[in-house]
Amino acid sequence: MLLAIDSATRKIGIALYNGVEVLHEAVWSSKNRHSVELSPAIESALERAGHQITDLEVIGVAVGPGSYTGLRIGMAVAKGIALARHIPLVGVSTFDILSTAQLIDPNNKLAVVLEAGRKRISANMYQVKAGAWVQMDEPDIYTPEKFAAAIQEPTLVCGELSEEAQKLVLSKNKNIVLVSPALGLRRPAYLAELAWARWKAGETDDPASLFPKYLQTGDNIPA
DSSP, X not given: OEEEEEOSSSEEEEEEEOSSOEEEEEEXXXXXXXXXXXXXXXXXXXXXHTOOGGGOOEEEEEEESSOHHHHHHHHHHHHHHHHHXXXXXXXXXXXXXXXXXXXXXXXXXXXXXXXXXXXXXEEEEEEEETTEEEEOSOOEEEOHHHHHHHOOSOEEEEEOOOHHHHHHXXXXXXXEEEOOHHHHSOOHHHHHHHHHXXXXXXXXXXXXXXXXXXXXXXXXXXX
């Protein structure tokens, strides 16, 4: 059984997955209480699913981009369990978690966005290749105005975008289509599926060398 942990932003998510079904999933907004809420939520998830921590075979964790505080706490918990239980650890990109949830549409590009503080956003562009969303380039930081100006063709936009930023980008560029809030929610079940696939393929990470990926060195979004 796999435990997925995502505390990359204000949204925290955990899931339990056995390769066949999602046994438990929870997502909630935290107001700078990641360190207080995460461990009890994991204990509650195991109890609700009728399992114990000894049943865990692998840990999947969101490695960012994201906030300094949120990523650091989630990574510490994930590494702690993996090392204590002597089980594998698998890191997954925050952007990939969101892109995996989106319907495949070869007629559109996909922009996955996260709030980056100071009314800016971090965005990563994807396109369809071999029936899956694939990153086109490295993520970058934009103001909403510059993000809208950078979109040159029909593009689906998903992720965490404030109401103000949503209105601005939609008014500036008719090529932009916002996905529904439900599809824009970063679900830990998708993190679990991605981590499970990597684990089964033998692609695990060394806890000693797995580090969070912040949005930009010395310029992190708030937790």
